[in-house]
Amino acid sequence: xxxxxxxxxxxxxxxxxxxxxxxxxxxxxxxxxxxxxxxxxxxxxxxxxxxxxxxxxxxxxxxxxxxxxxxxxxxxxxxxxxxxxxxxxxxxxxxxxxxxxxxxxxxxxxxxxxxxxxxxxxxxxxxxxxxxxxxxxxxxxxxxxxxxxxxxxxxxxxxxxxxxxxxxxxxxxxxxxxxxxxxxxxxxxxxxxxxxxxxxxxxxxxxxxxxxxxxxxxxxxxxxxxxxxxxxxxxxxxxxxxxxxxxxxxxxxxxxxxxxxxxxxxxxxxxx
Amino acid sequence: xxxxxxxxxxxxxxxxxxxxxxxxxxxxxxxxxxxxxxxxxxxxxxxxxxxxxxxxxxxxxxxxxxxxxxxxxxxxxxxxxxxxxxxxxxxxxxxxxxxxxxxxxxxxxxxxxxxxxxxxxxxxxxxxxxxxxxxxxxxxxxxxxxxxxxxxxxxxxxxxxxxxxxxxxxxxxxxxxxxxxxxxxxxxxxxxxxxxxxxxxxxxxxxxxxxxxxxxxxx
Numbered sequence: 001x002x003x004x005x006x007x008x009x010x011x012x013x014x015x016x017x018x019x020x021x022x023x024x025x026x027x028x029x030x031x032x033x034x035x036x037x038x039x040x041x042x043x044x045x046x047x048x049x050x051x052x053x054x055x056x057x058x059x060x061x062x063x064x065x066x067x068x069x070x071x072x073x074x075x076x077x078x079x080x081x082x083x084x085x086x087x088x089x090x091x092x093x094x095x096x097x098x099x100x101x102x103x104x105x106x107x108x109x110x111x112x113x114x115x116x117x118x119x120x121x122x123x124x125x126x127x128x129x130x131x132x133x134x135x136x137x138x139x140x141x142x143x144x145x146x147x148x149x150x151x152x153x154x155x156x157x158x159x160x161x162x163x164x165x166x167x168x169x170x171x172x173x174x175x176x177x178x179x180x181x182x183x184x185x186x187x188x189x190x191x192x193x194x195x196x197x198x199x200x201x202x203x204x205x206x207x208x209x210x211x212x213x214x215x216x217x218x219x220x221x222x223x224x225x226x227x228x229x230x231x232x233x234x235x236x237x238x239x240x241x242x243x244x245x246x247x248x249x250x251x252x253x254x255x256x257x258x259x260x261x262x263x264x265x266x267x268x269x270x271x272x
Numbered sequence: 273x274x275x276x277x278x279x280x281x282x283x284x285x286x287x288x289x290x291x292x293x294x295x296x297x298x299x300x301x302x303x304x305x306x307x308x309x310x311x312x313x314x315x316x317x318x319x320x321x322x323x324x325x326x327x328x329x330x331x332x333x334x335x336x337x338x339x340x341x342x343x344x345x346x347x348x349x350x351x352x353x354x355x356x357x358x359x360x361x362x363x364x365x366x367x368x369x370x371x372x373x374x375x376x377x378x379x380x381x382x383x384x385x386x387x388x389x390x391x392x393x394x395x396x397x398x399x400x401x402x403x404x405x406x407x408x409x410x411x412x413x414x415x416x417x418x419x420x421x422x423x424x425x426x427x428x429x430x431x432x433x434x435x436x437x438x439x440x441x442x443x444x445x446x447x448x449x450x451x452x453x454x455x456x457x458x459x460x461x462x463x464x465x466x467x468x469x470x471x472x473x474x475x476x477x478x479x480x481x482x483x484x485x486x487x488x489x490x491x
Contacts (some may be wrong), residue, residue: 077357080356080357081324081351081353081354082351082352082356082357082412082416083371083374084322084345085322085345085346085349085350085351086419087346088341088345089341089344122410
Protein backbone atom coordinates (compact mmCIF):
# COMPACT_ATOMS: atom_id res chain seq x y z
CA UNK A 1 0.00 0.00 0.00
CA UNK A 2 2.79 2.35 0.97
CA UNK A 3 4.70 1.63 -2.27
CA UNK A 4 1.60 2.20 -4.40
CA UNK A 5 0.84 5.44 -2.55
CA UNK A 6 4.44 6.59 -2.92
CA UNK A 7 4.66 5.84 -6.66
CA UNK A 8 1.44 7.73 -7.42
CA UNK A 9 2.79 11.03 -6.11
CA UNK A 10 2.95 13.91 -8.59
CA UNK A 11 6.37 14.97 -7.28
CA UNK A 12 8.02 12.05 -9.07
CA UNK A 13 6.84 13.32 -12.45
CA UNK A 14 8.36 16.72 -11.70
CA UNK A 15 11.61 15.09 -10.56
CA UNK A 16 11.71 12.89 -13.68
CA UNK A 17 11.22 15.94 -15.89
CA UNK A 18 14.14 17.71 -14.16
CA UNK A 19 16.33 14.60 -14.54
CA UNK A 20 15.44 14.23 -18.23
CA UNK A 21 16.28 17.85 -18.99
CA UNK A 22 19.66 17.59 -17.23
CA UNK A 23 20.59 14.22 -18.75
CA UNK A 24 19.85 15.27 -22.32
CA UNK A 25 21.79 18.51 -21.88
CA UNK A 26 24.70 16.54 -20.44
CA UNK A 27 24.57 14.09 -23.34
CA UNK A 28 24.67 16.95 -25.86
CA UNK A 29 27.62 18.47 -24.01
CA UNK A 30 29.49 15.14 -24.01
CA UNK A 31 28.93 14.54 -27.74
CA UNK A 32 30.12 18.07 -28.51
CA UNK A 33 33.25 17.83 -26.34
CA UNK A 34 34.14 14.39 -27.68
CA UNK A 35 33.83 15.67 -31.24
CA UNK A 36 36.09 18.61 -30.49
CA UNK A 37 38.78 16.92 -28.39
CA UNK A 38 38.68 13.23 -29.32
CA UNK A 39 38.18 13.30 -33.05
CA UNK A 40 40.11 10.17 -33.95
CA UNK A 41 38.91 7.91 -31.12
CA UNK A 42 35.36 6.57 -31.07
CA UNK A 43 33.17 6.44 -27.97
CA UNK A 44 30.30 4.06 -27.39
CA UNK A 45 27.05 4.04 -25.41
CA UNK A 46 28.81 3.32 -22.09
CA UNK A 47 30.79 6.53 -22.33
CA UNK A 48 27.57 8.51 -22.54
CA UNK A 49 26.06 6.55 -19.63
CA UNK A 50 29.09 6.88 -17.35
CA UNK A 51 29.48 10.57 -18.06
CA UNK A 52 26.08 11.00 -16.38
CA UNK A 53 26.15 8.22 -13.76
CA UNK A 54 29.44 9.46 -12.33
CA UNK A 55 28.73 13.16 -12.56
CA UNK A 56 29.40 14.90 -9.22
CA UNK A 57 27.70 18.08 -10.36
CA UNK A 58 24.40 16.24 -10.88
CA UNK A 59 24.73 14.43 -7.57
CA UNK A 60 25.28 17.63 -5.64
CA UNK A 61 22.94 19.99 -7.45
CA UNK A 62 20.13 17.58 -8.36
CA UNK A 63 20.02 14.44 -6.23
CA UNK A 64 21.27 15.94 -2.96
CA UNK A 65 18.70 18.77 -2.57
CA UNK A 66 15.83 16.50 -3.63
CA UNK A 67 16.92 13.88 -1.14
CA UNK A 68 17.38 16.36 1.71
CA UNK A 69 13.87 17.72 1.18
CA UNK A 70 12.40 14.19 1.07
CA UNK A 71 14.28 13.24 4.23
CA UNK A 72 13.28 16.38 6.04
CA UNK A 73 9.61 15.89 5.21
CA UNK A 74 9.66 12.27 6.35
CA UNK A 75 11.49 13.06 9.59
CA UNK A 76 9.06 15.85 10.48
CA UNK A 77 6.10 13.65 9.50
CA UNK A 78 7.32 10.78 11.68
CA UNK A 79 8.58 13.00 14.49
CA UNK A 80 5.23 12.88 16.21
CA UNK A 81 4.53 11.61 19.68
CA UNK A 82 1.83 9.36 18.19
CA UNK A 83 4.48 7.63 16.06
CA UNK A 84 7.17 7.56 18.78
CA UNK A 85 4.93 5.76 21.26
CA UNK A 86 4.41 3.00 18.68
CA UNK A 87 8.11 2.17 18.42
CA UNK A 88 10.41 0.59 20.97
CA UNK A 89 12.85 3.47 21.40
CA UNK A 90 14.69 6.28 19.59
CA UNK A 91 16.87 3.78 17.76
CA UNK A 92 13.81 1.94 16.48
CA UNK A 93 12.40 5.28 15.35
CA UNK A 94 15.58 5.94 13.41
CA UNK A 95 15.15 2.52 11.78
CA UNK A 96 11.57 3.43 10.90
CA UNK A 97 12.73 6.66 9.22
CA UNK A 98 15.35 4.78 7.18
CA UNK A 99 12.82 2.08 6.28
CA UNK A 100 10.16 4.60 5.23
CA UNK A 101 12.69 6.43 3.09
CA UNK A 102 13.98 3.32 1.38
CA UNK A 103 11.01 3.28 -1.04
CA UNK A 104 11.50 6.93 -2.12
CA UNK A 105 15.24 6.27 -2.38
CA UNK A 106 14.70 3.35 -4.76
CA UNK A 107 12.20 5.38 -6.80
CA UNK A 108 14.57 8.36 -6.95
CA UNK A 109 17.49 6.24 -8.15
CA UNK A 110 15.26 4.38 -10.60
CA UNK A 111 14.11 7.67 -12.11
CA UNK A 112 17.71 8.83 -12.25
CA UNK A 113 18.63 5.60 -14.07
CA UNK A 114 15.62 5.93 -16.35
CA UNK A 115 16.55 9.49 -17.34
CA UNK A 116 20.14 8.41 -18.04
CA UNK A 117 18.90 5.37 -19.96
CA UNK A 118 16.67 7.55 -22.11
CA UNK A 119 19.74 9.33 -23.50
CA UNK A 120 20.91 6.05 -25.04
CA UNK A 121 17.69 5.52 -27.00
CA UNK A 122 18.42 4.19 -30.45
CA UNK A 123 22.02 3.28 -29.63
CA UNK A 124 23.20 -0.34 -29.39
CA UNK A 125 24.88 -1.54 -26.17
CA UNK A 126 28.35 -2.87 -26.99
CA UNK A 127 29.82 -5.58 -24.79
CA UNK A 128 33.18 -3.94 -24.12
CA UNK A 129 34.71 -0.62 -23.23
CA UNK A 130 35.30 1.77 -26.13
CA UNK A 131 38.56 2.88 -27.69
CA UNK A 132 37.76 6.27 -26.14
CA UNK A 133 37.65 4.76 -22.63
CA UNK A 134 40.67 2.52 -22.86
CA UNK A 135 42.90 5.46 -23.76
CA UNK A 136 43.80 8.09 -21.13
CA UNK A 137 42.31 11.55 -21.45
CA UNK A 138 40.63 14.02 -19.09
CA UNK A 139 37.31 13.45 -20.87
CA UNK A 140 37.15 9.79 -19.87
CA UNK A 141 38.20 10.19 -16.23
CA UNK A 142 34.96 8.50 -15.15
CA UNK A 143 35.52 5.35 -17.15
CA UNK A 144 39.22 4.76 -17.66
CA UNK A 145 39.96 3.27 -14.21
CA UNK A 146 37.08 0.81 -14.54
CA UNK A 147 38.31 -0.28 -17.94
CA UNK A 148 41.90 -0.57 -16.70
CA UNK A 149 40.84 -2.76 -13.75
CA UNK A 150 38.56 -4.97 -15.81
CA UNK A 151 35.19 -3.99 -14.31
CA UNK A 152 32.06 -4.94 -16.21
CA UNK A 153 29.91 -1.90 -16.98
CA UNK A 154 26.73 -3.04 -15.16
CA UNK A 155 28.82 -3.88 -12.05
CA UNK A 156 30.40 -0.44 -12.03
CA UNK A 157 27.00 1.25 -12.39
CA UNK A 158 25.45 -0.92 -9.64
CA UNK A 159 28.40 -0.16 -7.32
CA UNK A 160 28.07 3.58 -7.95
CA UNK A 161 24.32 3.51 -7.26
CA UNK A 162 24.91 1.55 -4.06
CA UNK A 163 27.54 4.04 -2.91
CA UNK A 164 25.23 6.96 -3.65
CA UNK A 165 22.36 5.26 -1.78
CA UNK A 166 24.61 4.73 1.25
CA UNK A 167 25.73 8.35 1.19
CA UNK A 168 22.17 9.68 0.95
CA UNK A 169 20.92 7.40 3.73
CA UNK A 170 23.83 8.56 5.87
CA UNK A 171 22.62 12.15 5.51
CA UNK A 172 19.14 11.01 6.55
CA UNK A 173 20.58 9.31 9.63
CA UNK A 174 22.40 12.54 10.56
CA UNK A 175 19.20 14.55 10.23
CA UNK A 176 17.18 11.99 12.20
CA UNK A 177 19.81 11.96 14.95
CA UNK A 178 19.63 15.75 15.12
CA UNK A 179 15.86 15.48 15.45
CA UNK A 180 16.16 12.97 18.29
CA UNK A 181 18.46 15.34 20.17
CA UNK A 182 16.63 18.59 19.50
CA UNK A 183 13.02 17.59 18.65
CA UNK A 184 12.86 20.83 16.71
CA UNK A 185 11.83 20.98 13.05
CA UNK A 186 13.70 24.22 12.55
CA UNK A 187 16.92 22.73 13.92
CA UNK A 188 16.75 19.80 11.52
CA UNK A 189 15.86 22.11 8.62
CA UNK A 190 18.85 24.27 9.52
CA UNK A 191 21.10 21.20 9.55
CA UNK A 192 19.76 20.10 6.15
CA UNK A 193 20.50 23.55 4.72
CA UNK A 194 23.93 23.43 6.35
CA UNK A 195 24.64 20.02 4.85
CA UNK A 196 23.61 21.20 1.41
CA UNK A 197 25.78 24.32 1.59
CA UNK A 198 28.62 22.40 3.22
CA UNK A 199 28.61 19.74 0.50
CA UNK A 200 28.66 22.36 -2.24
CA UNK A 201 31.51 24.27 -0.61
CA UNK A 202 33.41 21.03 -0.02
CA UNK A 203 33.04 20.20 -3.71
CA UNK A 204 33.70 23.55 -5.34
CA UNK A 205 36.41 24.79 -2.99
CA UNK A 206 39.55 22.74 -3.37
CA UNK A 207 41.58 22.24 -0.20
CA UNK A 208 45.01 23.85 -0.20
CA UNK A 209 46.30 21.07 2.00
CA UNK A 210 46.91 17.79 0.18
CA UNK A 211 46.67 15.84 3.45
CA UNK A 212 43.02 16.92 3.74
CA UNK A 213 42.03 15.64 0.29
CA UNK A 214 40.51 12.52 1.85
CA UNK A 215 37.86 14.69 3.49
CA UNK A 216 36.50 15.91 0.16
CA UNK A 217 32.83 15.08 -0.14
CA UNK A 218 33.30 13.57 -3.57
CA UNK A 219 35.47 10.77 -2.19
CA UNK A 220 32.49 9.48 -0.26
CA UNK A 221 29.90 9.56 -3.00
CA UNK A 222 31.82 9.04 -6.24
CA UNK A 223 33.49 5.70 -6.75
CA UNK A 224 36.33 6.83 -8.96
CA UNK A 225 37.33 9.76 -6.79
CA UNK A 226 37.52 7.37 -3.85
CA UNK A 227 39.85 5.15 -5.82
CA UNK A 228 41.88 8.12 -6.97
CA UNK A 229 42.37 9.39 -3.38
CA UNK A 230 42.63 6.14 -1.42
CA UNK A 231 44.06 3.92 -4.13
CA UNK A 232 41.15 1.51 -3.68
CA UNK A 233 37.35 1.55 -3.99
CA UNK A 234 36.57 0.17 -0.53
CA UNK A 235 36.94 3.12 1.89
CA UNK A 236 33.97 4.84 0.29
CA UNK A 237 31.74 1.85 1.07
CA UNK A 238 32.95 1.62 4.65
CA UNK A 239 32.86 5.34 5.50
CA UNK A 240 29.11 5.96 5.32
CA UNK A 241 28.04 2.84 7.29
CA UNK A 242 30.62 3.68 9.97
CA UNK A 243 29.27 7.21 10.33
CA UNK A 244 25.74 5.80 10.54
CA UNK A 245 26.85 3.45 13.31
CA UNK A 246 28.34 6.48 15.06
CA UNK A 247 24.92 8.12 15.01
CA UNK A 248 23.32 5.00 16.50
CA UNK A 249 25.94 5.19 19.25
CA UNK A 250 25.07 8.85 19.89
CA UNK A 251 21.39 7.93 20.19
CA UNK A 252 22.23 5.22 22.70
CA UNK A 253 24.25 7.74 24.71
CA UNK A 254 21.19 9.95 24.94
CA UNK A 255 19.03 7.03 25.98
CA UNK A 256 21.47 6.14 28.70
CA UNK A 257 21.55 9.79 29.78
CA UNK A 258 25.34 9.89 29.62
CA UNK A 259 25.49 13.18 27.73
CA UNK A 260 22.50 14.69 29.52
CA UNK A 261 23.76 13.91 33.00
CA UNK A 262 27.07 15.58 32.08
CA UNK A 263 25.34 18.65 30.65
CA UNK A 264 23.11 18.91 33.71
CA UNK A 265 26.14 18.91 36.02
CA UNK A 266 27.86 21.61 33.92
CA UNK A 267 24.68 23.73 33.93
CA UNK A 268 24.35 23.45 37.72
CA UNK A 269 27.96 24.51 38.23
CA UNK A 270 27.49 27.50 35.95
CA UNK A 271 24.35 28.57 37.79
CA UNK A 272 26.06 28.50 41.19
CA UNK B 273 -1.23 -2.36 41.77
CA UNK B 274 0.49 0.65 40.25
CA UNK B 275 1.11 1.08 36.53
CA UNK B 276 3.15 4.27 36.81
CA UNK B 277 5.14 5.55 39.77
CA UNK B 278 6.80 8.93 39.92
CA UNK B 279 9.58 9.02 42.50
CA UNK B 280 10.74 12.47 43.57
CA UNK B 281 11.07 13.80 40.05
CA UNK B 282 12.44 17.25 39.35
CA UNK B 283 12.21 18.90 35.97
CA UNK B 284 13.00 22.27 34.49
CA UNK B 285 11.65 22.98 31.03
CA UNK B 286 12.68 25.94 28.88
CA UNK B 287 14.15 27.71 31.88
CA UNK B 288 11.12 27.21 34.14
CA UNK B 289 11.30 24.88 37.11
CA UNK B 290 8.10 22.82 36.83
CA UNK B 291 8.60 19.97 39.29
CA UNK B 292 10.61 19.66 42.47
CA UNK B 293 10.73 16.19 44.04
CA UNK B 294 7.20 15.41 42.90
CA UNK B 295 5.84 11.92 43.54
CA UNK B 296 2.67 10.12 42.52
CA UNK B 297 1.29 6.65 41.98
CA UNK B 298 -1.18 5.79 39.22
CA UNK B 299 -3.08 2.58 39.80
CA UNK B 300 -4.24 0.09 37.24
CA UNK B 301 -7.84 0.15 36.03
CA UNK B 302 -8.59 3.65 37.32
CA UNK B 303 -9.12 7.03 35.76
CA UNK B 304 -6.67 9.57 37.11
CA UNK B 305 -7.28 13.26 36.61
CA UNK B 306 -4.53 15.82 36.55
CA UNK B 307 -5.44 19.43 37.18
CA UNK B 308 -3.37 22.56 37.30
CA UNK B 309 -3.07 26.02 35.89
CA UNK B 310 -1.97 26.65 32.31
CA UNK B 311 1.77 26.16 32.04
CA UNK B 312 1.94 24.19 35.29
CA UNK B 313 3.58 21.27 33.47
CA UNK B 314 0.82 18.78 32.72
CA UNK B 315 1.97 18.11 29.15
CA UNK B 316 5.62 17.97 30.24
CA UNK B 317 4.67 15.42 32.90
CA UNK B 318 2.89 13.31 30.29
CA UNK B 319 5.93 13.51 28.01
CA UNK B 320 8.14 12.33 30.86
CA UNK B 321 5.81 9.44 31.62
CA UNK B 322 6.06 8.37 27.96
CA UNK B 323 9.85 8.63 28.00
CA UNK B 324 10.07 11.48 25.47
CA UNK B 325 11.58 13.75 28.11
CA UNK B 326 13.82 12.68 30.93
CA UNK B 327 13.43 14.05 34.46
CA UNK B 328 16.44 16.06 35.68
CA UNK B 329 16.35 14.06 38.89
CA UNK B 330 14.25 11.26 40.30
CA UNK B 331 12.77 8.33 38.42
CA UNK B 332 9.62 7.20 36.68
CA UNK B 333 8.85 3.55 37.12
CA UNK B 334 6.55 1.81 34.67
CA UNK B 335 5.10 -1.63 35.42
CA UNK B 336 7.37 -4.13 33.57
CA UNK B 337 4.24 -5.54 31.90
CA UNK B 338 4.09 -2.27 29.97
CA UNK B 339 7.77 -2.02 29.09
CA UNK B 340 9.72 -3.18 26.05
CA UNK B 341 13.18 -3.36 27.55
CA UNK B 342 15.07 -0.82 29.61
CA UNK B 343 15.36 2.78 28.51
CA UNK B 344 12.76 2.60 25.76
CA UNK B 345 9.27 3.97 25.39
CA UNK B 346 6.48 2.16 27.24
CA UNK B 347 4.43 -0.50 25.51
CA UNK B 348 0.67 -0.50 25.09
CA UNK B 349 0.40 3.21 25.88
CA UNK B 350 -2.03 5.27 23.84
CA UNK B 351 -1.32 8.96 23.95
CA UNK B 352 -2.79 12.26 22.95
CA UNK B 353 -0.40 15.01 23.97
CA UNK B 354 -0.70 18.58 22.71
CA UNK B 355 -2.17 18.51 19.21
CA UNK B 356 -0.89 15.51 17.25
CA UNK B 357 0.22 16.15 13.68
CA UNK B 358 -1.49 14.59 10.68
CA UNK B 359 -1.14 14.55 6.90
CA UNK B 360 -3.51 17.26 5.71
CA UNK B 361 -3.83 15.77 2.23
CA UNK B 362 -5.14 12.44 3.48
CA UNK B 363 -8.47 11.39 4.96
CA UNK B 364 -8.89 10.60 8.64
CA UNK B 365 -8.98 6.88 7.88
CA UNK B 366 -5.77 7.10 5.81
CA UNK B 367 -4.01 8.95 8.63
CA UNK B 368 -5.00 6.28 11.13
CA UNK B 369 -3.96 3.51 8.76
CA UNK B 370 -0.55 5.18 8.36
CA UNK B 371 -0.12 5.11 12.14
CA UNK B 372 -1.39 1.53 12.39
CA UNK B 373 1.21 0.45 9.81
CA UNK B 374 4.01 1.38 12.23
CA UNK B 375 3.19 -1.64 14.38
CA UNK B 376 1.19 -3.64 11.91
CA UNK B 377 -0.98 -5.11 14.68
CA UNK B 378 -4.41 -4.12 13.43
CA UNK B 379 -6.28 -4.08 10.16
CA UNK B 380 -9.03 -2.10 8.47
CA UNK B 381 -11.80 -3.32 10.73
CA UNK B 382 -10.18 -2.17 13.98
CA UNK B 383 -9.47 1.26 12.52
CA UNK B 384 -13.05 1.62 11.27
CA UNK B 385 -14.39 0.48 14.65
CA UNK B 386 -12.28 3.06 16.48
CA UNK B 387 -13.48 5.84 14.21
CA UNK B 388 -17.10 4.85 14.72
CA UNK B 389 -16.52 4.73 18.49
CA UNK B 390 -15.66 8.44 18.51
CA UNK B 391 -18.49 9.31 16.14
CA UNK B 392 -16.56 9.60 12.87
CA UNK B 393 -17.52 8.08 9.55
CA UNK B 394 -14.60 5.95 8.29
CA UNK B 395 -15.88 6.25 4.71
CA UNK B 396 -15.78 10.04 4.73
CA UNK B 397 -13.69 11.15 1.72
CA UNK B 398 -13.01 14.60 3.18
CA UNK B 399 -9.29 15.38 3.52
CA UNK B 400 -8.09 16.25 7.00
CA UNK B 401 -7.25 19.81 5.99
CA UNK B 402 -11.01 20.35 5.77
CA UNK B 403 -11.78 18.70 9.12
CA UNK B 404 -13.13 20.84 11.93
CA UNK B 405 -11.15 21.16 15.16
CA UNK B 406 -13.50 18.71 16.88
CA UNK B 407 -13.10 16.12 14.11
CA UNK B 408 -9.30 16.36 14.36
CA UNK B 409 -9.63 15.89 18.10
CA UNK B 410 -11.65 12.73 17.52
CA UNK B 411 -9.01 11.35 15.14
CA UNK B 412 -6.37 12.04 17.80
CA UNK B 413 -8.50 10.21 20.33
CA UNK B 414 -9.21 7.26 18.01
CA UNK B 415 -5.49 6.65 17.36
CA UNK B 416 -4.84 6.52 21.10
CA UNK B 417 -6.93 3.40 21.66
CA UNK B 418 -7.34 1.76 18.23
CA UNK B 419 -4.67 -0.88 18.89
CA UNK B 420 -6.20 -1.87 22.24
CA UNK B 421 -3.72 0.19 24.29
CA UNK B 422 -4.04 -0.54 28.01
CA UNK B 423 -2.84 2.80 29.34
CA UNK B 424 -4.27 5.99 27.87
CA UNK B 425 -2.50 9.30 28.47
CA UNK B 426 -4.88 11.99 27.27
CA UNK B 427 -4.11 15.68 27.41
CA UNK B 428 -7.35 17.67 27.20
CA UNK B 429 -9.35 14.98 25.36
CA UNK B 430 -12.58 17.00 25.49
CA UNK B 431 -11.21 20.13 23.84
CA UNK B 432 -13.25 21.39 20.87
CA UNK B 433 -15.83 18.61 21.19
CA UNK B 434 -19.53 19.42 20.99
CA UNK B 435 -21.86 18.44 23.80
CA UNK B 436 -22.98 15.20 22.18
CA UNK B 437 -19.42 14.13 21.45
CA UNK B 438 -18.35 14.93 25.01
CA UNK B 439 -21.02 12.53 26.25
CA UNK B 440 -19.91 9.90 23.74
CA UNK B 441 -16.25 10.16 24.76
CA UNK B 442 -17.10 10.09 28.47
CA UNK B 443 -19.05 6.85 27.95
CA UNK B 444 -16.15 5.43 25.96
CA UNK B 445 -13.64 6.22 28.73
CA UNK B 446 -15.88 4.72 31.37
CA UNK B 447 -16.19 1.57 29.25
CA UNK B 448 -12.40 1.41 29.01
CA UNK B 449 -12.15 1.63 32.81
CA UNK B 450 -14.61 -1.25 33.13
CA UNK B 451 -12.34 -3.25 30.78
CA UNK B 452 -9.46 -2.61 33.21
CA UNK B 453 -7.60 -0.01 31.19
CA UNK B 454 -5.79 2.78 33.02
CA UNK B 455 -6.44 6.36 32.01
CA UNK B 456 -4.57 9.58 32.85
CA UNK B 457 -6.30 12.70 31.67
CA UNK B 458 -6.26 16.43 32.05
CA UNK B 459 -9.22 18.72 31.64
CA UNK B 460 -10.10 22.28 32.48
CA UNK B 461 -13.74 21.29 32.83
CA UNK B 462 -14.76 20.49 36.34
CA UNK B 463 -17.62 18.27 35.18
CA UNK B 464 -15.29 15.96 33.22
CA UNK B 465 -13.07 15.41 36.21
CA UNK B 466 -15.96 14.99 38.63
CA UNK B 467 -17.79 12.54 36.46
CA UNK B 468 -14.89 10.38 35.32
CA UNK B 469 -11.95 10.41 37.69
CA UNK B 470 -11.32 8.02 40.55
CA UNK B 471 -8.33 10.03 41.72
CA UNK B 472 -7.27 13.57 41.11
CA UNK B 473 -3.80 15.07 41.36
CA UNK B 474 -3.28 18.78 41.46
CA UNK B 475 0.00 20.35 40.37
CA UNK B 476 0.77 22.89 43.06
CA UNK B 477 4.05 24.35 44.25
CA UNK B 478 5.89 22.09 41.79
CA UNK B 479 4.50 19.02 43.52
CA UNK B 480 1.74 16.58 42.69
CA UNK B 481 -0.82 16.62 45.47
CA UNK B 482 -3.38 13.88 45.58
CA UNK B 483 -6.73 15.45 46.44
CA UNK B 484 -8.78 13.64 49.05
CA UNK B 485 -12.03 15.10 47.85
CA UNK B 486 -12.70 15.88 44.25
CA UNK B 487 -14.99 18.87 44.66
CA UNK B 488 -12.62 20.81 46.87
CA UNK B 489 -9.85 20.52 44.29
CA UNK B 490 -11.74 21.98 41.42
CA UNK B 491 -11.70 25.71 41.74
